[in-house]
Amino acid sequence: AQKITQTQPGMFVQEKEAVTLDCTYDTSDQSYGLFWYKQPSSGEMIFLIYQGSYDEQNATEGRYSLNFQKARKSANLVISASQLGDSAMYFCAMREGTGNQFYFGTGTSLTVIP
Amino acid sequence: GAVVSQHPSWVICKSGTSVKIECRSLDFQATTMFWYRQFPKQSLMLMATSNEGSKATYEQGVEKDKFLINHASLTLSTLTVTSAHPEDSSFYICSGGGGLVYGYTFGSGTRLTVV
Numbered sequence: 001a002q003k004i005t006q007t008q009p010g011m012f013v014q015e016k017e018a019v020t021l022d023c024t025y026d027t028s029d030q031s032y033g034l035f036w037y038k039q040p041s042s043g044e045m046i047f048l049i050y051q052g053s054y055d056e057q058n059a060t061e062g063r064y065s066l067n068f069q070k071a072r073k074s075a076n077l078v079i080s081a082s083q084l085g086d087s088a089m090y091f092c093a094m095r096e097g098t099g100n101q102f103y104f105g106t107g108t109s110l111t112v113i114p
Numbered sequence: 115g116a117v118v119s120q121h122p123s124w125v126i127c128k129s130g131t132s133v134k135i136e137c138r139s140l141d142f143q144a145t146t147m148f149w150y151r152q153f154p155k156q157s158l159m160l161m162a163t164s165n166e167g168s169k170a171t172y173e174q175g176v177e178k179d180k181f182l183i184n185h186a187s188l189t190l191s192t193l194t195v196t197s198a199h200p201e202d203s204s205f206y207i208c209s210g211g212g213g214l215v216y217g218y219t220f221g222s223g224t225r226l227t228v229v
Contacts, residue, residue, distance in 0.1 A: 037220075043205055045158075045220035091157065100146050102209075102218065106157045 023092030120221025144210035
């Protein structure tokens with residue numbers, strides 16, 4: 001089974017609107033971390049936001065927030081007030097327990113329309 | 115914050131030659147370094163995990179003799195693509211570990227084109 005599932009290959013959003021990128025995960029560990037990365041066309045992986053499995057509140061970082069629904073095993077990324085520079089690939093990732101390995105989803109290509 | 119410097123950012127080489135990609139952790143000690151490969155419009159695929167001072171652990175299907183990984187110090191890990199062929203053309207990216215709480219810092223990636 002896939003550890004991380006991103007079901008939206010591509011998304012479009014109007015500039016200044018909010019957009020939600022979906023991510024579901026699969027793990028039997030009680031302790032895990034969920035991450036979102038942004039990858040622009042240049043290729044670099046930019047860390048956006050982190051949510052620990054024991055964190056009771058949803059993580060927020062500026063315009064980014066993570067809608068963490070533990071029972072549903074979902075960790076959706078919400079980008080508010082979209083900007084043209086937000087156009088990029090977005091990857092959801094998970095790290096289980098004390099392990100070192102990251103599991104990545106297949107990514108969502110976001111296009112912000114002026 | 116933690117920085118991983120990856121060089122070169124792009125390289126074009128002839129088929130049959132070898133290419134070395136370097137990843138340096140600039141302000142932290144990377145006891146673990148991960149090497150990923152990414153084909154266009156696809157996700158990152160973990161190739162191998164290297165630990166400082168020991169042999170790398172390769173993922174299933176990755177040729178150890180083709181993709182040589184060396185992690186001789188806490189600040190430097192290298193990936194050498196030996197006898198490169200056009201099918202090795204890809205985007206290679208490293209990420210450094212070693213006690214970071216929130217995740218690992220990624221290098222800027224290397225775009226390899228084998229002609």
